[in-house]
Amino acid sequence: MLDAIAERFRAVAPACDFWSLRAVARRSRSVNVRQGVVQPVHEAHDLGVMVTVHAAGGVGYAATSDLGASGLAAAGSRALEWARRTASSSLVSSGQLPRPQGRAAWRAPVVMPWEAQPIGDLIATLTACCASLKRHDAIVDWSAGLAASTTESLLTTSDGAAIAQTTRLIAPHLGATANRGGESQERSLGRDSARQGGCEQVADLGTWAQAERVADEAVQLLAAPDCPGKRMDLVLLPSQMTLQIHESIGHPLELDRILGDERNYAGTSFVTPDMFGSYRYGSDLLTVSFDPGDVSEVASYGFDDDGAPARRELLIDRGVLVRPLGGAASQARAGLPGTANARACDWNRPAIDRMANLNVEPGTDTLETLIAQVENGILMDANRSWSIDDSRNKFQFGCEWARLIVDGRLAGVVRNPNYRGVSATFWRSLDGVGDAASRRVHGTPNCGKGEPNQVIAVGHASPPCRFRDVEVFGGAG
Amino acid sequence: MSATVRSDEPAAAAAAQRDAFFRLADAVSGALRAGEEFLLRCSGEDSDFVRLNHGRVRQAGAVRQRRLSLQLVADGRSATVACDAGGGDDSDRERLLGLVSGLRVQLAHLPADPHLLFSREALTSSRIEPGRLPDPASAIDRLITLADGLDLVGIWASGLVHRGLATSAGTRAWHSVGTFNLDWSCYHTGDKAVKCAYAGTSWNESVLAARLSEARRTLPVLARSPQRLSPGAYRAYLAPAALDDLLGMCSWGGFSCKAQRTRSGPLLRLHDGAERLHPAVTLTEDHAGGLSPGFTDAGFAKPASVPLITAGSPAGSLVGARSAREFALVPNCAHEAPESLRMDAGDLPAETALHRLGTGLWISNVWYCNFSDRSACRITGMTRFACLWIENGEPVAPLAVMRFDDTIYRLLGANLEALTCEREHVLEAGTYGGRGLGSSLLPGALVGEIALTL
Numbered sequence: 004m005l006d007a008i009a010e011r012f013r014a015v016a017p018a019c020d021f022w023s024l025r026a027v028a029r030r031s032r033s034v035n036v037r038q039g040v041v042q043p044v045h046e047a048h049d050l051g052v053m054v055t056v057h058a059a060g061g062v063g064y065a066a067t068s069d070l071g072a073s074g075l076a077a078a079g080s081r082a083l084e085w086a087r088r089t090a091s092s093s094l095v096s097s098g099q100l101p102r103p104q105g106r107a108a109w110r111a112p113v114v115m116p117w118e119a120q121p122i123g124d125l126i127a128t129l130t131a132c133c134a135s136l137k138r139h140d141a142i143v144d145w146s147a148g149l150a151a152s153t154t155e156s157l158l159t160t161s162d163g164a165a166i167a168q169t170t171r172l173i174a175p176h177l178g179a180t181a182n183r184g185g186e187s188q189e190r191s192l193g194r195d196s197a198r199q200g201g202c203e204q205v206a207d208l209g210t211w212a213q214a215e216r217v218a219d220e221a222v223q224l225l226a227a228p229d230c231p232g233k234r235m236d237l238v239l240l241p242s243q244m245t246l247q248i249h250e251s252i253g254h255p256l257e258l259d260r261i262l263g264d265e266r267n268y269a270g271t272s273f274v275t276p277d278m279f280g281s282y283r284y285g286s287d288l289l290t291v292s293f294d295p296g297d298v299s300e301v302a303s304y305g306f307d308d309d310g311a312p313a314r315r316e317l318l319i320d321r322g323v324l325v326r327p328l329g330g331a332a333s334q335a336r337a338g339l340p341g342t343a344n345a346r347a348c349d350w351n352r353p354a355i356d357r358m359a360n361l362n363v364e365p366g367t368d369t370l371e372t373l374i375a376q377v378e379n380g381i382l383m384d385a386n387r388s389w390s391i392d393d394s395r396n397k398f399q400f401g402c403e404w405a406r407l408i409v410d411g412r413l414a415g416v417v418r419n420p421n422y423r424g425v426s427a428t429f430w431r432s433l434d435g436v437g438d439a440a441s442r443r444v445h446g447t448p449n450c451g452k453g454e455p456n457q458v459i460a461v462g463h464a465s466p467p468c469r470f471r472d473v474e475v476f477g478g479a480g
Numbered sequence: 481m482s483a484t485v486r487s488d489e490p491a492a493a494a495a496a497q498r499d500a501f502f503r504l505a506d507a508v509s510g511a512l513r514a515g516e517e518f519l520l521r522c523s524g525e526d527s528d529f530v531r532l533n534h535g536r537v538r539q540a541g542a543v544r545q546r547r548l549s550l551q552l553v554a555d556g557r558s559a560t561v562a563c564d565a566g567g568g569d570d571s572d573r574e575r576l577l578g579l580v581s582g583l584r585v586q587l588a589h590l591p592a593d594p595h596l597l598f599s600r601e602a603l604t605s606s607r608i609e610p611g612r613l614p615d616p617a618s619a620i621d622r623l624i625t626l627a628d629g630l631d632l633v634g635i636w637a638s639g640l641v642h643r644g645l646a647t648s649a650g651t652r653a654w655h656s657v658g659t660f661n662l663d664w665s666c667y668h669t670g671d672k673a674v675k676c677a678y679a680g681t682s683w684n685e686s687v688l689a690a691r692l693s694e695a696r697r698t699l700p701v702l703a704r705s706p707q708r709l710s711p712g713a714y715r716a717y718l719a720p721a722a723l724d725d726l727l728g729m730c731s732w733g734g735f736s737c738k739a740q741r742t743r744s745g746p747l748l749r750l751h752d753g754a755e756r757l758h759p760a761v762t763l764t765e766d767h768a769g770g771l772s773p774g775f776t777d778a779g780f781a782k783p784a785s786v787p788l789i790t791a792g793s794p795a796g797s798l799v800g801a802r803s804a805r806e807f808a809l810v811p812n813c814a815h816e817a818p819e820s821l822r823m824d825a826g827d828l829p830a831e832t833a834l835h836r837l838g839t840g841l842w843i844s845n846v847w848y849c850n851f852s853d854r855s856a857c858r859i860t861g862m863t864r865f866a867c868l869w870i871e872n873g874e875p876v877a878p879l880a881v882m883r884f885d886d887t888i889y890r891l892l893g894a895n896l897e898a899l900t901c902e903r904e905h906v907l908e909a910g911t912y913g914g915r916g917l918g919s920s921l922l923p924g925a926l927v928g929e930i931a932l933t934l
Contacts, residue, residue, distance in 0.1 A: 041591055043551075047562040048579075051545065064541030069566035078544070085528075085540045088617040092624055094536035123589040144742035182743040185754050187855050189744065264533050266673065267634040267665045270847075351543045390850040392862040392881050394671050397934050399860050399883060401852060419853050423883070423934050454635035454663075455529045455543075455911035478853030479887055 004028060005157035005167070008052060008070055015076035016161065017083040021057040021102060023160045025308060026050075027350035032117065035148035036129040038137070042148075044122070051350035056082035057097040061090025066351040101331035101345075103164040103310025110169045112298055115202040117151035117173055125149060128211060135214035136179045139222045143187070147177040147214065149205070150448070158310055166306050171199050172460055174448055175210040181221040188224035188418060190217045190403050195245045195386065197301045197446040197460055204299065220404060223416050230405060230420040230477030236380030237422055237473040238373050238435075241443035243402055244465035246386040248361055249450070251426035252284075252291055253461070255395035256318055257452075258329025258337055259356040269452045270393030273427055274324070276337055282324040285430030290364040291319040293328060293342045300462030301446035302346075302359035309354055311343035318342075318361070322431075329356050348457035355453050360446075360462035366436025373435045373469045380408040381475055383420050391426075399423040419478030429470065437466025490526075490610035490640050494656035497524070497546075497642055498606060500567060501654065505646030507573045508550065511580050512648060519598055520576075521549040521777055522644035525914050528616040530636040532664065535627050537620065545914065546642075550576060552583040556592035559583045597805035599779030602650030607774070611658035611681035613638050622685060623662070626692050630699075634664025634676075641915050643773045655773035657681065657917065662688070663909040665865065666695040668702040672878050675721070675845050675865035679907035698866055707869035707877040713929040715840030717833050717870075718891075720904035720922040722846045727763070727821060727920070729849045729859050730888055735765070735788050736816035737803040746857040746888075750794055755857075755889045757792040758896040762824040764788060765798060765813065770820025771907070772917040776801065780811045788818070792893070821920040826899025828926060833900060835873040836926055841882075842868040842875065843930075852885050860885040860933070883934040891927055900924040 005026040012024050029049040035042040051068040056079065063085025065078040086097075129147045136145035151173045158166040176193030192213055198204040205211075239247060255272040259265060274282070295303050295313035306312055311331050318326050329337060330345030333356050345354040374382065388401030405420035406413045446462035501522045508518055524546040531539040549562040561579050565572045616638050623636070638660035645653045661679040674695040678688050718726070730746060739745030749755040767774065768784040775781055778801035787795035798818070804811040813819075828836060841863070849861035860883060867879040887893075900923040908918035 040594060043558060043560055044586070044590065045560060045562070050564045064539070066541070067544045068546055068564035069544060071566055071569065071571065074566055081542045085542065089537040089540045092537045092621070094533055094538045121589070122586065144744055180742060180744045185749045185752055185855060187743050187748060263633060264531070264538055266667060267663065271671055351545055353539050353541065388850040388852065390848045390860050390862065393847055393864050397862065397881065397883055399852070399885070399934070421852055451912065454531050455637065458912055479856035479858040
């Protein structure tokens with residue numbers, strides 16, 4: 004289907020220096036059961052194209068869901084008009100922008116495609132899971148659901164390049180809210196567990212089998228004391244590490260932020276171009292990779308949306324900042340090496356620098372060792388609150404679940420756990436990194452950025468990590 | 481030279497889109513079997529987007545999208561599928577009719593939906609207001625000329641936004657509005673910038689020029705050495721844009737019927753009577769005063785307004801169709817979060833706000849708010865853009881960014897000193913998935929204390 008659209012456009016493409024067409028077809032389904040009631044099932048069949056035209060030294064784009072010959076021709080004309088009208092006022096010249104090369108294909112591996120699972124079977128599973136969540140009178144709301152999508156894309160150019168890809172996302176989730184008087188507490192599972200693949204990933208995550216634990220913990224939190232407010236050592240489990248990596252490493256390393264493109268919306272960065280190669284971002288234990296090749300992670304792909312081949316790169320090597328997250332256009336503007344991360348959320352948005360899979364590399368400690376070496380501390384898991392300044396420096400994050408650590412052992416549960424710090428110094432307090440066996444793959448389908456706005460899926464894998472002397476506090480009381 | 485204003489062409493294009501959508505609905509009607517009902521929705525836009533950085537064009541282009549959502553109902557069961565569409569021609573009709581077949585198959589696997597509710601009354605409406613929008617390329621040329629020498633970064637968005645609804649009961653409703661939204665910042669250095677916005681339905685270049693001049697006047701203050709504050713409590717003035725973000729957090733379940741009934745909203749303690757807001761706080765969902773359609777996705781006409789908080793006490797909630805069925809209420813909104821939030825004005829003339837503030841923070845914008853404690857409606861966030869340190873009613877220095885962490889019951893309760901007489905109409909600049917139609921009408925707020933923590 005996408006080939007036919009590309010050929011249709013080729014026949015009506017405008018006369019110009021160069022054009023590319025990115026066609027995207029996505030099928031998605033979201034099923035949710037709340038309090039035993041099947042919510043409206045959302046299915047979608049998205050289909051559209053993004054046309055980019057280079058002319059007179061300028062670049063313009065036009066996206067359309069009108070895929071007949073006249074609709075495609077109109078998009079080509081509109082893109083050409085924008086290229087010409089902004090050629091003299093463009094920040095980036097046509098010559099600085101990448102032009103995809105060659106012909107290639109990439110397909111995400113899948114064992115059990117979500118499309119093959121009968122919807123009745125899924126509803127039965129979710130309904131049973133939902134019933135397991137309602138195991139206490141204090142549970143006042145509860146639900147279980149699954150979202151999945153399959154995206155096919157084809158990037159073609161006037162030069163004859165053609166890159167076809169198929170990616171897949173699957174995200175099971177469940178949650179329970181417990182209430183007593185003016186206090187409500189929620190425990191959830193899966194908000195950060197998006198993966199690439201099919202139903203085999205759901206089985207690997209084991210989400211449905213954890214419903215009773217999730218409900219029990221929501222009720223436990225109601226009776227728990229508020230998190231104490233003091234400086235202490237902090238152990239973050241992989242789920243919360245996902246958020247910590249995302250906000251205070253991923254976003255500040257995005258090269259388009261460093262170049263100022265995002266200053267009006269998502270923000271700038273405390274990182275400047277001169278820091279690469281020498282700046283100490285964290286302790287020696289911190290090594291961070293950009294790895295679009297870990298196929299179970301949600302942002303794995305063969306090529307980015309500008310056609311650059313994706314490969315693993317280290318961004319932080321034993322604590323030292325070495326490489327930003329920037330696609331070919333940003334690399335040309337900044338004169339820095341980068342990564343294949345020019346990505347668009349859909350056919351209707353142009354590619355910009357995004358995270359893909361951004362991982363903390365494993366260390367040597369078991370989780371038990373990380374905890375055993377804490378005299379006075381706290382273990383936190385499952386993000387529920389995130390806030391960070393527009394330079395990605397001063398942050399405050401909150402979790403659903405926490406247990407105190409006393410003399411090397413896990414102690415009581417506390418509620419409303421929060422912690423805050425400064426990115427530029429926080430990672431230097433990292434003094435323990437879990438081993439490969441403790442590494443977990445997570446991912447979020449909803450990272451927001453860009454003008455016009457784009458929401459995209461990103462993957463993060465990490466072991467548990469320990470940070471020393473962090474400011475920890477609780478709720479309003 | 482001023483930018484050319486276009487008007488007739490978009491109105492005719494919108495009318496053609498409406499007619500094409502209604503023809504698609506007629507085709508679906510013709511394909512129904514006995515006992516089947518449907519709701520067909522359209523969401524679309526014809527937009528131009530121009531992204532700017534360093535006073536130059538970073539990315540420029542256009543997006544034309546039509547999204548159809550077809551809900552088929554039979555025997556108390558309901559299934560929905562959405563798809564992108566072209567211009568309402570034969571291929572769209574064939575695609576839509578093909579989806580009907582798929583929905584029939586899916587319905588057989590779904591149980592009856594006890595919370596399903598949609599209108600079976602025929603609603604007829606057509607609102608096409610193309611506005612007086614400029615040619616976007618000409619407008620950008622003028623902006624770049626007027627901003628000469630400024631480090632300007634931001635986004636231009638303009639064009640028509642469409643919403644449509646047609647049902648088997650005979651509803652044929654259409655809504656097209658043309659808006660422009662220029663959302664930008666002028667930077668001094670680092671993170672020091674003046675945030676500006678000019679949005680509306682009728683373009684006036686002199687307004688843009690005036691706002692750029694105002695930014696130029698403020699920039700010298702940002703050149704001063706920033707004031708670094710220690711954590712603690714400070715007097716503060718919250719400009720309407722900052723208040724918009726705080727109320728946006730409250731809107732994250734705070735006015736939702738479902739969230740209230742499931743005791744998961746952030747205003748839980750207000751609704752329980754354990755907390756109160758200041759008597760000057762009156763909040764209303766002003767459907768009639770907003771840009772969003774007057775009909776809901778379920779085919780109900782929205783009331784002109786819905787009182788949410790009156791004189792500091794809860795007055796009502798936003799009830800979507802499913803909640804209406806679940807809790808035996810009357811639907812009054814499309815989504816259970818405000819789309820057109822209006823806050824009553826106070827009695828503080830804005831021109832005297834600096835003087836009344838005396839010494840403290842002038843908070844123009846806040847950023848990245850979230851809950852520290854949702855049940856207590858305790859919100860944290862950062863100061864951003866041109867937040868200033870004020871001494872004796874005079875701007876002294878820009879503020880080095882600070883984190884606040886405080887409850888809405890303190891900020892708009894015990895610590896609220898005054899709301900301004902003047903209010904600002906803030907039009908949503910958000911474009912996730914498509915251009916939004918949200919807006920709010922808000923005053924500024926003078927607070928005796930805001931807690932800064934980092």
